[in-house]
Amino acid sequence: MKKEEEYIKDLTEIRTMMERSTKFLSLTGWSGILAGLYALIGAFISYRLFYNTHGSIISNTIDREEISQNVSGLFLVAFIVFVLAMGTSVLLSFVKSKKRGEKLWNPASRRLLLNMTIPLVTGGIFIMILFSKGFYDLLAPASLVFYGLTLINAGKFTYDEVKIVGYVEIVLGLVGLYFVGYGLLLWAIGFGLIHIFYGLYMHYKYEK
Amino acid sequence: MKIKIDGLHKAFESRIRLGIMSVLAVNDTVDFNSLKEYLDLTDGNLASHLKGLEKEDFIGIEKSFVGRKPNTKYFMTKNGKKAFDGHLKALENLIKSQK
Numbered sequence: 001m002k003k004e005e006e007y008i009k010d011l012t013e014i015r016t017m018m019e020r021s022t023k024f025l026s027l028t029g030w031s032g033i034l035a036g037l038y039a040l041i042g043a044f045i046s047y048r049l050f051y052n053t054h055g056s057i058i059s060n061t062i063d064r065e066e067i068s069q070n071v072s073g074l075f076l077v078a079f080i081v082f083v084l085a086m087g088t089s090v091l092l093s094f095v096k097s098k099k100r101g102e103k104l105w106n107p108a109s110r111r112l113l114l115n116m117t118i119p120l121v122t123g124g125i126f127i128m129i130l131f132s133k134g135f136y137d138l139l140a141p142a143s144l145v146f147y148g149l150t151l152i153n154a155g156k157f158t159y160d161e162v163k164i165v166g167y168v169e170i171v172l173g174l175v176g177l178y179f180v181g182y183g184l185l186l187w188a189i190g191f192g193l194i195h196i197f198y199g200l201y202m203h204y205k206y207e208k
Numbered sequence: 209m210k211i212k213i214d215g216l217h218k219a220f221e222s223r224i225r226l227g228i229m230s231v232l233a234v235n236d237t238v239d240f241n242s243l244k245e246y247l248d249l250t251d252g253n254l255a256s257h258l259k260g261l262e263k264e265d266f267i268g269i270e271k272s273f274v275g276r277k278p279n280t281k282y283f284m285t286k287n288g289k290k291a292f293d294g295h296l297k298a299l300e301n302l303i304k305s306q307k
Binding site: 004007008009010011013014015017018020021022101102103106107 | 220223226227230231233234235238242245246247248296299300302303306
């Protein structure tokens, strides 16, 4: 008979293989920290550029054209933040997966990406529609809600902590939908601070 | 079937076969190259273990072509699932009983 240690090793192997083949574990804490920093900088720029003069971009006293010009700028900032955050995350994951001796593009990462894309693209289209109808103050909270849904969906295919971040983003988004004036503040908390907290937590838990 | 007194299946004595079955237990189908990557094995080594499991009727093979490249996918048979579940239970019981 084999020894108890051997049985435990067998069970560990089973668990590792199941996890390795279904979950994408090459996400890094640093991606979260940097994404949070980009978001905070983006929120700050948006605030200085677009919010400062009117207190809120949604104000009936300014004419529609000016608003949509400002909001286009906001879109650009949000887009740059998104691209930077995604780029950083992919790059750091690439480095980590290489260290782990895995390919970045494997069945687990494919599944993660597919499951992220559906809520993310739905959210993107939803926000474009809000934008085209002039519901500018709902843009930030809606992006939080859909980002939260994306993370909850993604959480099944990577670290469980991602799901928790998703729940937090949804709550922040719903609060933002109700208390309309606080959209940018909540956006900065959700995409900035929460990402940084998450990143630090993951870094100390898994990479130390 | 070759089941030992302790309920452990002989086919799963090798940790590599156990690893293959674990991957197939949680994925509908897995191709050869992904298995190779997860288990960190050479082509020949993996192929011989796969053949062994196929002989036991624990896994099935699905052959197709991606463009001109042959693509072989593996999946767990009902028989394999039963054996794997039984083996898992036996492992757990053994660990419990030794404590």
